[in-house]
Amino acid sequence: MTEVIEKTIFELSSPGRTGVTFPDPDVPRAELPESLLRADLPLPELAEVDVVRHYMRLSKFNYSVDGGFYPLGSCTMKYNPKINEDMARLPGFAFTHPLQPVETVQGNLALMYTLQEWLKEISGFAAVTLQPAAGAHGELTGVLIMRAWHKSRGDVKRVKMLIPDSAHGTNPASSGMTGLNIVQIPSDGRGNVDLAALKAACDDTVVGLMLTNPNTLGLFDEHVEEVIKIVHDCGGLVYGDGANLNALLGIVRPGDLGIDVMHFNLHKTFSTPHGGGGPGSGPVGVAAHLAEFLPSPIVGILEEADDEQPPLFGFIEPKRTIGRVKAFHGHFGMLVRTFTYIAMHGPEGLRQVAEYAVLNANYLLARLRGTYRVPYDRICMHEFVAEGRVEGADVHALDIAKRLMDYDFHPPTNYFPLIIHEALMIEPTETENKDTLDAFAEALIKIAEEAKTTPDLLHAAPHKTPFGRVDEVKAARELVLCCWLPENYNK
C-alpha cells in the first residue's frame, strides 16, 4: 500500500472553497456566446491557507542553495543574493508592459543597454543580444548566426559541426535542431581537445567548433589558441559554450582568444537563481563580423545625449538578423538581477569571483585526491571530475551521491561527463567557506571508508532524507503524468 506523504492539490480540494474572489462587474453584463462556453472547469477548490500550507510542506522536501552546499558540477550553484530579488520586483520594472512606447520605459532600456555594454566588456565581444531565454536557447541562436554568416558569404557547403566528446548534451542537440551533422572530437591524455583529430576533421564543410572552455573536466585547454586557429584556418567559426564562464571573469576574455560567438548563462555566472529548473537567461555575444546577424531587436541609442537630454534608448534591428528567437525582449527580470550583481561587484569583485571559485575547487581537489581517483589530475579551474568508486568496494558513483545526502549535502553531478568512468563532477563555487568545504571533504572521505566496511549503507542510501530512492522504472512504465484524470484513481 502506497503511503501518501503530501496529498496533491486536487486531492486537497473541497467543493465550495475558494482562495481569491474578485469584485462584481461594474459594467453591464454582456451576452455570452453559449455555443462556445465550456461545460466544466475541473480545477481544484481550496482556501488560501490550504494552498499556503500545501506549498510550505512541499518546499520542505527540497534541498536548495539557501539550505546548504550544492556542488552540482557544470551548474554553478552559487548563492543568489537577496537584493537581486528585491530589485527585480520593483514596481517600476514589474509593472511595465513589453509593448509600451519606448519613451515610457527609458529606465528598462537604459538598464538593458548598459548590461549589453558590460557583458561586451567582460567577454571581449563586439555586440550582445539579451533575448535568448536560457543557455541552450543561446546555443541555438549562436548556431543560427554561424550558419547565416557562412550563407551570407555564399559558402553553402558547410554542414558539419565539430563537438568535443566532453561537451554538454545541449551542444549537439542545438546543432541537430538546425539540421547540421555532428562530428565528435576526442580529448587527449591531458583533457585537451585532441589536436590531431581536430586537424583531421577540419575541411571546407565545417561550420565550426563548439568549444566549452574550461571544459566539462574543469580544465582550461592548454592549446586553446591553436585549437581556434585550426578551425579558423579551414574557414570555420568557434562557438564558446559560456556555461563555465564563472572561472574566467576578469581572468581572460573569450573574445580576446578569438572565439567568434558565445552564450552567457546569467543563472550560473551572474547569480540569478535556478528556480527549480528555470527561468534562466542566455544572452549571446559575438565578434564584430557577426554583429549584424544578431537576433532582432537589440537595444540601441536612437538619439544621442546632448547637454540637456539623456540619450533616447530604443530597439534596433541588426541588418542581416537571423530573426527573432523569442517573443518580446528576453527574461527582463533576470537582466535586472544580473545588472545589480555586476554593479555590486565591479571589475575587482568579478575577478575575485573567478579566483575564489578556482581556489575552492582546487582546495577540494587537494583534500580528495588521496581518496578518489582524479583521471585528469592537474590544476583545475572552477570544477573537477573524480571517479566515484572505491578500490576493492562494490559501490558506484550513484551510491556515493545518494549517501552524501545523509550528510546533508547535495550530491555532485554524476555520470557526466561521459568520458569519465563513474564521474563525480564537483563545482563548489566561490560562495562557500572553508568550513563547508572541509565538512564536505570529510564526508566524502568517510563515505569511502563506509564503502569498504558497510557497502550496503551506501546501496540503500539515502536514509535520513524525507524520501528514499525512487522507482524510476515504474514511473517510465506506468507514465502517470497527471493527477486529475479520473482513471488515475480507479486503481
Next chain:
Amino acid sequence: MTYIPISSSEREAMLTAIGVEKIENLFKDIPARYRFPDLNLPPAMTEMEAAVEVGELASGNETVRDLVSFLGAGAYNHYVPSVIDHILRRGEFYTAYTPYQPEVSQGTLQATFEYQSLVTALTGMEVSNASHYDGATAVAEAVNMAYAQFRGKRTKVVISPTVHPQYRAVLRTYTQGMGLELAGDDPGADLAAGPASLRSLMDANTALVIVQYPDFFGRLYDYTSLIADAHAQGALVCVAANPTALGLFKSPGEMGADIVVGEGQPLGIPLSYGGPYLGFFATRKQYVHKMAGRLVGETVDNRGQRAYVLTLTAREQHIKRERATSNICSNQGLMALAAAVYLSVLGRTGLRQVAELCYHKAHYAAAQITSIPGFQYCFDTPFFHEFAICCPRPVDEINAHLLEHGILGGYDLGQDYPALKDHMLIAVTEMNTKDEIDALVEVLSEASHD
C-alpha cells in the same frame, strides 16, 4: 561588495594545501598575453548604493499602475494575488536546481506534477510538460514535435496569419534550415475570412496546422470542424490558447486539438517588461515520446511512499544529444510554480470569474468606443477581452494623445498587417474599471475630431 566568505588567513591555508603560493598561480594555463585583463566597468557598489542606482532606473519608467493601460497583444495586466510571490520567495523553491536528485527534490517534483495536471485540466488535454520558455517558443516546439512525429516526411506547416506576429517570427527563425514550407504566414491575407481559409492550404504533406484561440485580434472561433478536416489529411493541429479564456470557453481539447500551447503569463506572472514568462505545452498521451521538455511522473520510493521523478528522460538532449527533438534544458520552473499557485487559489470559480470580468468589461468598452463617430469594429466575430478597432486617424497619433492623458492605448496593428493601417487592438482585463473605460472613451472622442 562580493559574496565570498573566505578570510585571508583561510585563503593562505587553502593555498598551502593546494601547494601554490598565490591565487594567480592557478591560472597558468591561460595564455599570458590575455591573462588578467583590466575590465572597464564602474567600480563596485555597496548594496545600499546599488539599491539606489537600480531604483532610479526603475523610476525612469511609467508603469501600467502609473498609467491606465489598454495594451495587451500577448501580455496582459491581470491581478496577481499576493500569496503567489510569497510562495515563489521560498528559498527552498527558487534556489534549487532542476530536480535531478528526487530524494531531495520532492517539493519541486510534486509542484511540477501538479502544474502538469492543472495545465491538462485547463486545456482539456492528456499530458503536459514542465514548461517551455514562452508562448512563442512553445509554438516552435510544437512544429519540432510534429516534424519528428512524421519523421521528417511531411514538410509543410500551415499557420494562420492571425497567430501572434512575434510567434510567427520566432517560428520562421527556428525553422530556417529545416527545409519546411510555412504556408499561411501572410499578413496580407484576407483577415476577415476566419479559419476556413486555411483549408485550401492543408494537404497530405501537412505535418501541423497552427491556429490561435482567441486569435491575435481577440476573436473566438470553434475550431472543431477545421481540426476534423486537418485530421482527414493526416495532419496534427496545434492551438495556441490564452489560458484566461480557457476559464470560460470551450477547451481546445474538446475541439479535438492534438497540441495545445500558449503564453502562461496571464496566470499570475507579472508583466515584467516581457519576461520571464511561461510557455505551456500539452498534448495527447500517444505523442508523449515525441514531446520536448521535462516531464514529471508519479512513482513510489523504496519506503513505499508515493513520490515523483523526472521521467522519459531518454527523449532529452543530455541522453539523446543530436537526435533529441529539442535542445531544451533550463525551462521556466519557477514560473510554472507561479501558474500552479495561481490556478490553485483561483480554482474552479475564480478563473471563470476573471474570464467573465474581462469579457464583460471588454464588451462594454467595445460598445462605447464604437459609438464614437469614426471608430468601428474591424470584425464582427465574437471576441474575448481584446478587439480590433478601425480608427479615424493614425494609431500612433491617437496613442500619443492618450498618453498625454495618462492612458496607454492599444497595439498598432498596422505595424504587422498592411491592411490594418489605422487599426488598434484594445485589451481590457479585470484591472480596468468602468471609470477608466469611460475616460478612454472620452479622450478617444476628443481625438476623433481634434
